[in-house]
């Protein structure tokens with residue numbers, strides 16, 4: 001048995017958006033299913049402009065290694081000897097992979113409540129590239145197994161499932177609004193994010209050109225302004241603890257508005273969706289997402305619950321940075 005460190009990183013593509021990752025990476029040494037091994041050193045997503053950041057992945061394997069082994073028991077005991085938590089990401093050798101998994105501590109499979117705190121133990125990932133060769137990494141950017149998280153959903157009250165990406169962003173932050181928080185929710189209709197924020201006890205100022213659903217509008221703690229959010233100045237809306245924006249808009253327009261907020265000093269924490277248009281690399285969204293990531297203290301991620309969009313998070317919490325997700329979800 002030999003374990004050889006690999007001098008690069010492995011990127012797990014977002015299903016349906018592998019072309020976006022390929023465009024960002026430019027080239028790579030090898031690919032295995034939805035996994036891309038890039039040999040050169042890659043800077044984290046919030047890094048310098050001379051090393052283009054990579055956003056379109058579900059998980060990034062930070063310290064990959066190659067393990068050659070003779071038996072299933074040997075592979076499992078090598079992983080167990082490193083740490084407890086290992087998530088399989090298989091694209092071949094499914095039977096053999098299942099046999100290795102059976103010999104590893106079980107991972108949680110039930111949906112999580114919200115709020116839920118990510119435990120501190122790291123979550124590793126591994127795959128088999130042939131019957132006797134395993135690629136793995138004990139440290140990954142996502143604290144969730146294989147970069148995926150499911151929540152216990154409320155399938156009745158919220159008017160959309162968009163709140164799941166808000167929950168995921170706040171889980172990754174390790175920070176969230178509370179009863180004393182004043183939140184601005186821009187592009188709030190029909191009201192899923194607003195509902196989630198009100199449930200945390202926060203007061204919410206929701207802004208949208210379209211009305212909120214009536215049952216959301218009737219909730220206590222809410223004010224609503226029917227308006228183009230981006231023509232409202234920070235000084236007009238007043239200080240807020242959190243600014244949320246899920247507006248369907250060009251990221252460039254959002255960027256100009258966020259610049260005003262950052263300059264005003266009237267908000268501390270931000271969670272905003274960056275909506276993309278078109279194919280990989282096309283449109284302004286890809287360039288503007290790099291400008292968002294370059295704002296100090298920021299991270300741009302593709303959340304498990306994001307579709308053709310990224311999420312910009314800028315918060316006082318130290319935990320919320322890609323690669324700091326050393327936390328994990330043990331049973």
Ligand SMILES: C[S@@+](CC[C@H](N)C(=O)[O-])C[C@H]1O[C@@H](n2cnc3c(N)ncnc32)[C@H](O)[C@@H]1O
Pocket residue numbers: 159160162163186187188189190191192193194207208209210227228229230246247248249
């Ligand atoms: C994806 S929906 C938001 C869903 C919402 N987060 C939820 O959980 O229900 C996008 C919203 O952005 C709003 N929107 C788009 N441009 C806007 C603007 N300039 N100002 C305010 N709202 C805008 C649309 O009216 C739409 O309601």
